[in-house]
Amino acid sequence: MTKLSVNVNKIATLRNARGGNVPNLLKVASDIERFGAHGITIHPRPDERHIRYQDARDLKDIVTTEFNIEGNPNPKFIDLVLAIKPDQVTLVPDAEDAITSNAGWDTQKHKSFLKEVIKEFKNAGIRTSIFVDPDPKMVEGAKETGTDRIELYTESYATGYATDRERAILPFVEAAKKANELELGINAGHDLSLDNIQYFGQNIPGLLEVSIGHALICESIYLGLENVVNMYKNKLK
Numbered sequence: 497m498t499k500l501s502v503n504v505n506k507i508a509t510l511r512n513a514r515g516g517n518v519p520n521l522l523k524v525a526s527d528i529e530r531f532g533a534h535g536i537t538i539h540p541r542p543d544e545r546h547i548r549y550q551d552a553r554d555l556k557d558i559v560t561t562e563f564n565i566e567g568n569p570n571p572k573f574i575d576l577v578l579a580i581k582p583d584q585v586t587l588v589p590d591a592e593d594a595i596t597s598n599a600g601w602d603t604q605k606h607k608s609f610l611k612e613v614i615k616e617f618k619n620a621g622i623r624t625s626i627f628v629d630p631d632p633k634m635v636e637g638a639k640e641t642g643t644d645r646i647e648l649y650t651e652s653y654a655t656g657y658a659t660d661r662e663r664a665i666l667p668f669v670e671a672a673k674k675a676n677e678l679e680l681g682i683n684a685g686h687d688l689s690l691d692n693i694q695y696f697g698q699n700i701p702g703l704l705e706v707s708i709g710h711a712l713i714c715e716s717i718y719l720g721l722e723n724v725v726n727m728y729k730n731k732l733k
C-alpha cells in the first residue's frame with residue numbers, strides 16, 4: 497500500500513493570514529494523523545510565509561507518524577533538519593522567490609553537492625529523498641548521490657491528466673521502472689488530487705509514498721462547506 501503523507505503548509509498559510517493561532521497547526525496535524533494519514537509533510541521556505549522554523553520544531557514533539565521535511569538544503573535548512581531529526585528529509589531545488597516548487601534536481605550537474613548533503617543527513621540517521629523530474633537520466637544521477645529515495649515531481653502528470661492521462665503518466669512509469677531497477681525507493685508529489693491520485697497509484701510500480709497538500713486542503717474545504725453552512729443556519733434559527 498502507498499503511504500499518504502499530508503502536507504500542512506496550507507494550514508499555516510491560513511493561520512498566518514490573521515496573525516493568531518487559528519487554525520491551530522499542531523491540532524490539525526494531530527487530527528490528520530488520528531483520521532488515518534501515514535505521515536505529515538512540511539516545506540519551510542526561507543521567508544517563512546507558511547511553515548515557520550519554530551513550527552517544524554513544535555511538530556517534531558507531536559507527530560507520531562512519519563515526519564517528512566522538504567526544502568532547499570541551504571545552511572539554515574540543514575541545521576534545522578539536523579536538529580529536529582525527522583524520519584525523512586526531501587531535498588528540493590527551490591529558488592528563494594519561487595511561488596511553489598517548479599522543478600526537480602539536475603542530479604548530474606549537482607551530484608557532488610547532493611552527495612555531500614545526503615551523507616550528512618544519513619549519518620544523522622535521517623532517510624533522504626530527492627525531488628526529480630520523471631527522467632531516467634535524473635534517476636540514475638540520483639542513485640549516484642547515495643539517496644535512499646526519489647520524489648517524482650508530478651506537476652506535469654497533474655496538468656496532463658485531464659486531456660490525456662495515458663500520455664501524461666508514461667514518463668513516470670519509465671522513471672519508476674528505472675528507480676526500481678536501481679533499488680531506489682519511490683515517493684511522489686505535487687498537485688496530486690482526488691481526481692488524479694488513483695490512476696497514478698495504479699500505474700506506478702513500487703510507489704511507496706505520496707505527499708499531498710494543496711488539493712487535499714482545498715478539497716477538505718469544499719467537502720466541508722455544506723455541513724458548516726447548515727451548522728451556522730441552525731445556530732441562527
Ligand SMILES: CC(=O)[C@@H](O)[C@H](O)COP(=O)(O)O
Pocket residue numbers: 503505506538539541566588595596597627685686687709
Ligand atoms: C516539493 C513540492 O512538490 C511542493 O509541492 C511543496 O512541498 C509545496 O510547497 P508550497 O506549499 O510552498 O507550494
Ligand SMILES: NCC(=O)COP(=O)(O)O
Pocket residue numbers: 503537566647684685686687688707708709710711712
Ligand atoms: N511533496 C509534495 C507535497 O508535499 C505537496 O505538494 P502539493 O500537493 O501541495 O502540490
